[in-house]
Amino acid sequence: MDRITLRLSPDLARRFDAAAAGQGGRSRLLRRLMESAARAPLPAAVQAPVTPRSGKLTLRLEAADLVLLEAEASRAGLARTQWATALIRRRLHDRPQLTRPEALALIEVRRELRRIGVNVNQIARALNTAVMEGVVLEVELAQLGAFQQEIGAWVEALGEAFQGNLEYWAAGG
Incomplete structure (x- = not known):
């Protein structure tokens, strides 16, 4: 109704x-x-209803549920409406739902990966254009290996962050 x-x-x-x-x-x-x-009688020119771009959903919760919702939303750094919206969007779209701090952290990770990528490109360019011998080549290769490990760690951390986010918003999570 x-x-x-x-x-x-x-x-x-x-x-x-x-x-x-x-x-x-x-x-x-x-x-x-x-x-x-x-x-x-209806007016002569009745237009078809327009589908709203967004809608409002109202929920009635018992006091105990509302207290739990407030606490959970607060832990996530969200208002209760934002938390409920993120939960619904996660279930509907099966994508991570990032809070503002999480989104900012993701931007920082992207910036760091870009920085590392520039350094790797510089080392690769130097290795391709210069004939290096002995210690110089070993130092450059060691630096390249260190960047490779750092990139791997960042990529693994990103995967863990996304998996944790998906698990948090999953039903029963």
Whole structure:
């Protein structure tokens, strides 16, 4: 069943309640008024309903559930609406849901990987263009190996971060 919500001034609400008291209450009078209005002929040019770009979802939770929701959202650094939205989006789209701190950390990881990649390219270019012997070549190769390990560690950390995020938002997680 659909629900319609509207805001009324306190005076109008008081007067409507007084009128509705003798007619079965607010809901019954409103339903009767709407049915009467719906029987009227429709205007000639009725356009098809427009699909909303976004919608509102209202949840009613018991006090104990609301306390748990507030606590969980707070732990994640989110408002309860943001937390609930992230949970729904995770289930609908099967993608990680990043909080602002997580997104900023991901940007930093990307920046570090880019920095390392530039260094690796410089070393590779130097190795390709220069004929190096002995110690110089060993130093460059050692540096290249260190960057390779660092890149591997960052990539592994990213994988763990995404897996942890997916597990957190998974049902029962």
